[in-house]
Amino acid sequence: MKQLIELTIxxxxxxxxxxxxxxxxDVIRDKxxxxxxxxxxxxxxxxxxxxxxxxxxxLSCLTLAIACQEKKIDTIEGLVAEDGQLHPIQQAYVDHxxxxxxxxxxxxxxxxxxxxxxxxxxxxxxxxxxxxGNICRCTGYKKIVEAIFAAGETxxxxxxx
Amino acid sequence: xxxDFTQVGRSVPRKDGPIKVKGExxxxxxxxxxxxxxxxxxxxxYAHAIIKKIDYSKALEMPGVLAVVTGDEAPNKxxxxxxxxxxxxxxxxxxxxxxxGVAAVAAIDEETAEAALDLIEVEYEPLPVLTDPxxxxxxxxxxxxxxxAPENILHSGDQLFGDPDKAFAECTYILEREFSTxxxxxxxxxxxxxxxxYDTQSGQLQLWSSTQVPHYLHTQLSIVLEMPMSKIRxxxxxxxxxxxxxxxxxxxxxxxxxxxxxIGRPVRIVFERSEVFATxxxxxxxxxxxxxxxxxDGYIQAVDFDxxxxxxxxxxxxxxxxxxxxxxxHLPYKVPNARANVRRVYTNKPTCGAMRGLGGVQPRFAMExxxxxxxxxxxxxxxxxxxxxxVESGYRSVSNLHVPHxxxxxxxxxxxxxxxxxxxxxKLPFGKGIGLAGGxxxxxxxxxxxxxxxxxxxxxxxxxxxxxxxxxxxxxxxxQGCNTVMAQxxxxxxxxxxxxxxxxxxxxxxxxxxxGSFASRLTYAxxxxxxxxxxxxxxxxxxxxxxxxxxxADQLEVKDCRFFSKFEPKKTIEWAKVVDVYTNSVGTxxxxxxxxxxxxxxxxxTRGKRVQGANIGHSPTFGFSCQIWEVDVDLETxxxxxxxxxxxxxxxQAVNPMSVDGQVEGSILFxxxxxLYEEMKVAPDGKIINASLHDYKVPTAMxxxxxxxTIVDSYDPTAxxxxxxxxxxxxxxxxxxxxxxxxxxxxxxxxxxxxxPEKVLxxxxxxxxxxxxxxx
Ligand code: FES
Ligand code: FES
Numbered sequence: 050m051k052q053l054i055e056l057t058i059x060x061x062x063x064x065x066x067x068x069x070x071x072x073x074x075d076v077i078r079d080k081x082x083x084x085x086x087x088x089x090x091x092x093x094x095x096x097x098x099x100x101x102x103x104x105x106x107x108l109s110c111l112t113l114a115i116a117c118q119e120k121k122i123d124t125i126e127g128l129v130a131e132d133g134q135l136h137p138i139q140q141a142y143v144d145h146x147x148x149x150x151x152x153x154x155x156x157x158x159x160x161x162x163x164x165x166x167x168x169x170x171x172x173x174x175x176x177x178x179x180x181x182g183n184i185c186r187c188t189g190y191k192k193i194v195e196a197i198f199a200a201g202e203t204x205x206x207x208x209x210x
Numbered sequence: 211x212x213x214d215f216t217q218v219g220r221s222v223p224r225k226d227g228p229i230k231v232k233g234e235x236x237x238x239x240x241x242x243x244x245x246x247x248x249x250x251x252x253x254x255x256y257a258h259a260i261i262k263k264i265d266y267s268k269a270l271e272m273p274g275v276l277a278v279v280t281g282d283e284a285p286n287k288x289x290x291x292x293x294x295x296x297x298x299x300x301x302x303x304x305x306x307x308x309x310x311g312v313a314a315v316a317a318i319d320e321e322t323a324e325a326a327l328d329l330i331e332v333e334y335e336p337l338p339v340l341t342d343p344x345x346x347x348x349x350x351x352x353x354x355x356x357x358x359a360p361e362n363i364l365h366s367g368d369q370l371f372g373d374p375d376k377a378f379a380e381c382t383y384i385l386e387r388e389f390s391t392x393x394x395x396x397x398x399x400x401x402x403x404x405x406x407x408y409d410t411q412s413g414q415l416q417l418w419s420s421t422q423v424p425h426y427l428h429t430q431l432s433i434v435l436e437m438p439m440s441k442i443r444x445x446x447x448x449x450x451x452x453x454x455x456x457x458x459x460x461x462x463x464x465x466x467x468x469x470x471x472x473i474g475r476p477v478r479i480v481f482e483r484s485e486v487f488a489t490x491x492x493x494x495x496x497x498x499x500x501x502x503x504x505x506x507d508g509y510i511q512a513v514d515f516d517x518x519x520x521x522x523x524x525x526x527x528x529x530x531x532x533x534x535x536x537x538x539x540h541l542p543y544k545v546p547n548a549r550a551n552v553r554r555v556y557t558n559k560p561t562c563g564a565m566r567g568l569g570g571v572q573p574r575f576a577m578e579x580x581x582x583x584x585x586x587x588x589x590x591x592x593x594x595x596x597x598x599x600x601v602e603s604g605y606r607s608v609s610n611l612h613v614p615h616x617x618x619x620x621x622x623x624x625x626x627x628x629x630x631x632x633x634x635x636x637k638l639p640f641g642k643g644i645g646l647a648g649g650x651x652x653x654x655x656x657x658x659x660x661x662x663x664x665x666x667x668x669x670x671x672x673x674x675x676x677x678x679x680x681x682x683x684x685x686x687x688x689x690q691g692c693n694t695v696m697a698q699x700x701x702x703x704x705x706x707x708x709x710x711x712x713x714x715x716x717x718x719x720x721x722x723x724x725x726g727s728f729a730s731r732l733t734y735a736x737x738x739x740x741x742x743x744x745x746x747x748x749x750x751x752x753x754x755x756x757x758x759x760x761x762x763a764d765q766l767e768v769k770d771c772r773f774f775s776k777f778e779p780k781k782t783i784e785w786a787k788v789v790d791v792y793t794n795s796v797g798t799x800x801x802x803x804x805x806x807x808x809x810x811x812x813x814x815x816t817r818g819k820r821v822q823g824a825n826i827g828h829s830p831t832f833g834f835s836c837q838i839w840e841v842d843v844d845l846e847t848x849x850x851x852x853x854x855x856x857x858x859x860x861x862x863q864a865v866n867p868m869s870v871d872g873q874v875e876g877s878i879l880f881x882x883x884x885x886l887y888e889e890m891k892v893a894p895d896g897k898i899i900n901a902s903l904h905d906y907k908v909p910t911a912m913x914x915x916x917x918x919x920t921i922v923d924s925y926d927p928t929a930x931x932x933x934x935x936x937x938x939x940x941x942x943x944x945x946x947x948x949x950x951x952x953x954x955x956x957x958x959x960x961x962x963x964x965x966x967p968e969k970v971l972x973x974x975x976x977x978x979x980x981x982x983x984x985x986x
Contacts, residue, residue: 078240079242082242083233084233084236084237084239084240085232085233085234086233087237087399087400088239089399089400089401089450089483089903090483090902090903091482091483092483092902092903092904093904094483094902094903094904095399095903097399124233125231125232125233126232126233126234128232129232135228135231139228139231139232140231142227142231143223143224143228143231144223145868146221146223146224146868146869146871146872148224148227148230148231149224149451149689149690149691149872149876150398150399150400150448150449150450150451150688150689151226151230151231151235151448151450151689152237152398152399152400152450152451152689153399154230154233155231155233176911177911177912177914178911178912180910180911181910181911181912182910183910183911184397184399184903184910185399185911186396186397186398186399186451186453186876186880186908187399187451187689187872187876188872188875188876189872189874189875189876189878189879189880189914189917190875190879190910190911190914191875191914191917192871192872192875193911194911194914
């Protein structure tokens with residue numbers, strides 16, 4: 050049985066027909082057609098499907114879409130500024146070589162954002178812990194940690210959110 | 211030697227960085243075409259069984275189901291190595307591993323396709339399951355996996371160079387050891403995905419696939435579908451990692467294509483993670499017996515290498531990997547006498563194939579650990595022993611591998627100095643240790659078993675007013691960044707900026723021929739082709755520019771987007787202006803360059819005898835590196851914490867140093883996984899017990915140690931722009947370096963992987979008991 054629900058994604062309201070067992074990752078990708086959210090496992094093990102719900106990183110492949118009504122959902126597509134400028138975290142990932150195949154990148158960046166929103170000056174240990182639920186098989190994480198660190202600096206000096 | 215580069219050597223951010231961080235890069239699974247259907251594969255619940263009957267009539271009746279295909283409809287055998295091709299799109303008559311595909315369904319949505327799988331009835335007659343290569347060989351007369359392999363062996367090879375027996379007889383130090391490695395998977399993050407669209411009117415098929423090898427996929431599709439290559443186009447969207455696992459066609463490719471042809475609609479198949487494990491093609495578990503002999507001064511005199519490889523159910527890259535393991539013992543040390551007896555055995559497990567640094571990782575583990583032990587026998591530092599035996603530029607191995615250039619000694623030296631290896635080794639408190647290992651890998655190699663020696667890479671450069679400079683090449687950027695590196699080399703050769711070069715790659719129709727992303731070949735191969743293509747363009751532009759500035763063409767140079775006279779630098783003109791004038795009068799300008807790998811016979815140099823598989827597609831050059839690992843073993847829990855990794859690598863001239871560092875750091879964590887955590891566990895019935903990223907543990911950021919990398923000053927004068935590989939060499943030293951560090955920490959030499967806390971605790975206990983009984 051499909052029902053029409055409202056999902057607020059990147060500050061825009063989408064009306065989508067979903068069945069009670071539809072997962073947020075699939076709804077975002079297949080119905081809303083925001084394909085920046087990736088699926089690497091569909092079992093909650095890799096973090097590629099991470100989105101922010103009310104600012105907190107959530108694995109969208111384990112989350113029921115109907116449970117997300119009246120919540121604020123942010124996906125990677127919502128991070129770019131109105132004028133098209135990259136968010137400082139995105140910019141830092143590019144500049145520091147923290148992207149290779151890019152499949153982990155959207156989830157990793159959103160996890161980074163939640164981390165820096167909470168704590169713009171995390172220690173190396175805090176960064177590692179913060180992203181430990183997101184697998185990256187390409188980079189070896191070093192440049193990702195560096196990028197998050199650098200983005201934190203930019204954000205706290207410039208006061209960007 | 212020209213190291214006066216402006217574009218090569220720049221740490222520019224990768225071309226596709228911005229779209230990837232914005233979530234706008236399109237991977238195959240992100241694509242939806244009009245009328246697209248969804249495909250799913252029905253898989254076998256037996257690892258070895260005869261298929262007696264498949265009845266899919268009920269599935270076809272289900273509303274929303276569009277078509278079903280089975281193996282009988284496409285029985286042609288495919289394989290990455292044409293000589294040993296023995297795979298089919300879907301099983302025909304028999305399944306040989308657990309979860310092998312037996313039928314595929316297309317339906318209007320994924321749920322329907324999934325539900326239809328349950329309605330396909332398959333009758334099996336189970337056969338005995340062989341999961342161990344030794345058992346497989348032993349029981350071959352009773353259980354045969356492939357009809358044409360009576361011993362359950364795909365292939366075996368025997369190589370002899372020089373006279374190892376005589377050499378061993380004269381050696382002062384001899385060590386014999388056995389090693390075994392585990393069954394590991396690439397665990398790239400994007401599961402295999404294929405989208406096929408067949409047009410019934412034109413008979414044309416387009417396939418989008420997450421592949422490393424568009425060309426091979428192209429040829430295999432042509433075989434399986436019985437369609438000419440000219441009617442098939444393979445396109446590679448963004449790819450979420452490969453590491454060798456997408457270095458062959460995938461059954462998702464064939465099934466999507468077959469279904470699409472059947473229903474005249476696009477069909478997309480996205481693998482589940484469990485299907486990635488089920489179809490595997492990961493690293494071969496190797497059971498190696500190695501004997502090394504040194505003379506009284508510590509020089510290697512002979513190596514005897516015996517390897518039994520667990521290949522799984524089908525051939526895949528097997529024969530190539532097998533000969534690589536044999537070939538890999540000849541470098542990076544001078545080995546005057548060598549013997550290799552190697553065999554690749556079939557078992558009822560998902561097939562093994564190519565995985566980052568294929569064929570090198572296993573023998574490297576054995577050799578580097580043994581040399582560590584032998585240094586102790588002699589009473590010198592492993593560093594000294596390795597320096598002593600290290601190859602030098604111009605070295606030719608007894609198997610006729612020619613090393614035109616190496617900075618291996620510089621790698622050893624740099625890593626030792628930066629880590630303080632000599633001060634620390636053997637002197638750290640119990641539980642802490644430091645270990646050293648070296649390694650090397652091929653770069654730009656030929657694939658010996660390829661059907662022909664046509665150029666392995668072709669680059670088309672196009673220059674005109676409309677596009678500026680555009681590079682066409684059907685190479686596949688799987689995340690390693692070849693598009694960026696090709697643009698940098700093209701910019702260097704044309705005298706313009708990297709930012710201004712457009713790259714059109716990953717498409718067999720738009721791009722010119724390339725063999726694919728494997729064997730660390732692309733930077734070298736495309737570099738050669740780019741130089742040749744750019745020269746043709748420069749020659750023509752020089753003439754026009756010469757007329758414009760008023761000097762002779764052969765006095766011109768091009769750099770920083772300007773032509774200028776070498777002798778009167780004031781005579782100069784912008785590159786774009788010259789292009790404008792040329793295009794206006796003659797039209798678009800093109801240059802075409804090729805790379806053909808060198809051919810060198812694999813022979814025993816001492817006797818001049820040809821030896822099968824000896825240099826397995828000679829490589830024009832080789833990358834080298836050294837790693838030094840510092841570990842801290844928790845004596846209570848057996849857990850190994852890595853404190854620091856110091857790496858120094860010779861990748862020739864780094865085209866993009868940031869990208870090289872990324873390859874090295876990625877390699878370090880990748881190989882660390884195999885050393886300490888990763889192993890696919892197989893039950894006696896052939897089922898993989900841990901086919902998920904929850905149970906198959908890959909390193910997370912928590913495992914990231916401090917990493918110190920150095921790109922040693924290097925330039926291979928025989929290579930285009932002085933380049934060598936950096937994507938596979940750095941995985942080679944990791945496992946032995948960790949293992950040697952653990953020995954330094956607790957005095958135990960591990961010879962099988964992964965080195966888990968349980969194994970460490972057990973070894974510590976045994977060690978204590980032994981010491982007690984010896985009254986220490
Ligand atoms: S796709 Fe959700 S955690 Fe992997
Ligand atoms: S960049 Fe490939 S998985 Fe992270």
